[in-house]
Amino acid sequence: xxxxxxxxxxxxxxxxxxxxxxxxxxxxxxxxxxxxxxxxxxxxxxxxxxxxxxxxxxxxxxxxxxxxxxxxxxxxxxxxxxxxxxxxxxxxxxxxxxxxxxxxxxxxxxxxxxxxxxxxxxxxxxxxxxxxxxxxxxxxxxxxxxxxxxxxxxxxxxxxxxxxxxxxxxx
Amino acid sequence: xxxxxxxxxxxxxxxxxxxxxxxxxxxxxxxxxxxxxxxxxxxxxxxxxxxxxxxxxxxxxxxxxxxxxxxxxxxxxxxxxxxxxxxxxxxxxxxxxxxxxxxxxxxxxxxxxxxxxxxxxxxxxxxxxxxxxxxxxxxxxxxxxxxxxxxxxxxxxxxxxxxxxxxxxxxxxxxxxxxxxxxxxxxxxxxxxxxxxxxxxxxxxxxxxxxxxxxxxxxxxxxxxxxxxxxxxxxxxxxxxxxxxxxxxxxxxxxxxxxxxxxxxxxxxxxxxxxxxxxxxxxxxxxxxxxxxx
Numbered sequence: 001x002x003x004x005x006x007x008x009x010x011x012x013x014x015x016x017x018x019x020x021x022x023x024x025x026x027x028x029x030x031x032x033x034x035x036x037x038x039x040x041x042x043x044x045x046x047x048x049x050x051x052x053x054x055x056x057x058x059x060x061x062x063x064x065x066x067x068x069x070x071x072x073x074x075x076x077x078x079x080x081x082x083x084x085x086x087x088x089x090x091x092x093x094x095x096x097x098x099x100x101x102x103x104x105x106x107x108x109x110x111x112x113x114x115x116x117x118x119x120x121x122x123x124x125x126x127x128x129x130x131x132x133x134x135x136x137x138x139x140x141x142x143x144x145x146x147x148x149x150x151x152x153x154x155x156x157x158x159x160x161x162x163x164x165x166x167x168x169x170x171x
Numbered sequence: 172x173x174x175x176x177x178x179x180x181x182x183x184x185x186x187x188x189x190x191x192x193x194x195x196x197x198x199x200x201x202x203x204x205x206x207x208x209x210x211x212x213x214x215x216x217x218x219x220x221x222x223x224x225x226x227x228x229x230x231x232x233x234x235x236x237x238x239x240x241x242x243x244x245x246x247x248x249x250x251x252x253x254x255x256x257x258x259x260x261x262x263x264x265x266x267x268x269x270x271x272x273x274x275x276x277x278x279x280x281x282x283x284x285x286x287x288x289x290x291x292x293x294x295x296x297x298x299x300x301x302x303x304x305x306x307x308x309x310x311x312x313x314x315x316x317x318x319x320x321x322x323x324x325x326x327x328x329x330x331x332x333x334x335x336x337x338x339x340x341x342x343x344x345x346x347x348x349x350x351x352x353x354x355x356x357x358x359x360x361x362x363x364x365x366x367x368x369x370x371x372x373x374x375x376x377x378x379x380x381x382x383x384x385x386x387x388x389x390x391x392x393x394x395x396x397x398x399x400x401x402x403x404x405x406x407x408x409x410x411x412x413x414x415x416x417x418x419x420x421x422x423x424x425x426x427x428x429x430x431x432x433x434x435x436x437x438x439x440x441x442x443x444x445x446x447x448x449x450x451x452x453x454x455x456x457x458x459x460x461x462x463x464x465x
Contacts, residue, residue, distance in 0.1 A: 011219070015216075015219060015220055015223055015296075017299035018220065018296040018297050018298070018299050018307075019223065019224060019227055019296075020299070021297050021298075021299045021301070022224075022294065022296075022297050023227070023231055025438075026437040026438070032374075032375065034301055036299060036300050036301060037299055066212065066216070069209050069212050069213060070212065070213055070216050070296075070307070071296070071298040071299065071300065071303075071305065072298060072300070072302075072303055072305075073198065073205070073303070073305065073333065073334065073341060074195060074198045074199060074303070075194045075195070075197070075198045075209075076190075076191045076192075076194035076195040076198065077195070079191070079194070080187065080188075080191045118300060118302065119302075121195075122302045122303075125195060125199060126348075126350070127302055127303060127347075127348055127349070128302055128348055129348065130374075
């Protein structure tokens with residue numbers, strides 16, 4: 001049972017993102033603003049910080065592939081970005097100390113990187129023609145606010161969960 | 172030794188970028204449907220999403236109903252005034268329908284472009300990143316859904332089926348930016364109708380762009396826009412929206428109309444997938460004919 005807990009939680013967050021977008025009213029952060037729920041990458045980054053680095057990158061790869069196939073239908077965007085950001089996080093954690101506040105800041109930076117990376121890739125393949133300035137105000141700012149709220153709510157539960165997970169790996 | 176590790180990392184990065192480009196190129200290719208591993212994964216997650224979204228929608232629907240109750244009195248008053256009008260309209264529609272079938276019989280013309288059979292489906296997922304406006308619905312190939320079918324809500328056209336799997340399918344909304352997303356449309360004016368193509372969506376204004384209208388067409392504000400059925404896939408006369416503004420295009424040869432969509436592209440719960448009654452000729456057949464002419 002223990003072994004399936006983590007994939008189940010990640011799968012739950014994966015589906016929660018889609019349900020969140022379906023249920024929230026469009027003008028949550030002002031009209032025309034788009035706030036993207038990034039619950040999955042938040043949990044993945046907490047996993048890399050408190051759990052295991054290797055597992056963070058591997059789960060990033062798996063769920064990136066799943067995200068691409070199910071939601072985007074263009075394979076490669078999140079398959080590449082999820083593990084890359086998890087990897088950058090492992091490098092950052094070597095320099096910085098791990099308290100919850102610091103970890104939360106790193107996670108929010110990771111969300112910003114993901115959002116900017118997805119924007120750049122979609123811009124390259126002509127799936128959007130938004131310019132960078134309007135990207136910052138229309139998408140990035142509301143997304144960061146939404147995910148910051150989620151991080152504040154979920155930081156402690158995630159910390160406890162993944163620390164337990166790290167212990168169970170050592171056994 | 173550190174030099175070696177640095178190189179290894181660099182090689183991994185380069186290889187993964189090559190794989191990334193190859194995969195994106197593969198999936199951007201104009202493919203008719205997804206490969207079977209993708210279909211299998213989509214169906215499996217679709218099964219989970221279906222199981223989750225049903226109770227969630229039930230609870231959300233309950234709260235919505237409570238909100239609706241507050242407006243009931245006002246709405247009821249308004250609806251009563253419209254009811255008298257409706258009875259008259261209904262009898263007229265009946266008469267026209269009968270007329271139409273009789274005239275068709277006289278002409279011996281059985282199939283019409285506007286005939287279609289709708290299939291009900293429920294939205295079970297939506298792309299959260301919203302760069303690509305995609306919906307996942309709970310009907311697939313086993314319910315007869317194929318790629319490129321039109322998808323409507325009660326208020327109007329919202330998009331087309333992008334790909335279909337066995338039990339689920341993906342719907343691409345009109346609001347997503349895709350150069351291959353083109354719909355042949357018709358503006359209903361008093362004296363005849365004008366044709367154009369829906370190409371693109373203005374995200375800031377929330378309006379669809381209806382391009383390539385002839386320069387001498389007298390398009391006015393408030394005229395209805397429907398599908399023309401000439402594109403070969405969609406049936407005729409599905410409502411799209413209303414004209415809001417008309418501007419000449421950059422070279423002055425054609426006009427572009429801004430169309431306010433009738434359907435809401437955000438709040439979508441139930442959709443209808445529309446199968447055209449008239450058979451579409453196979454592309455291969457058309458090509459063969461042309462070659463014979465040459």
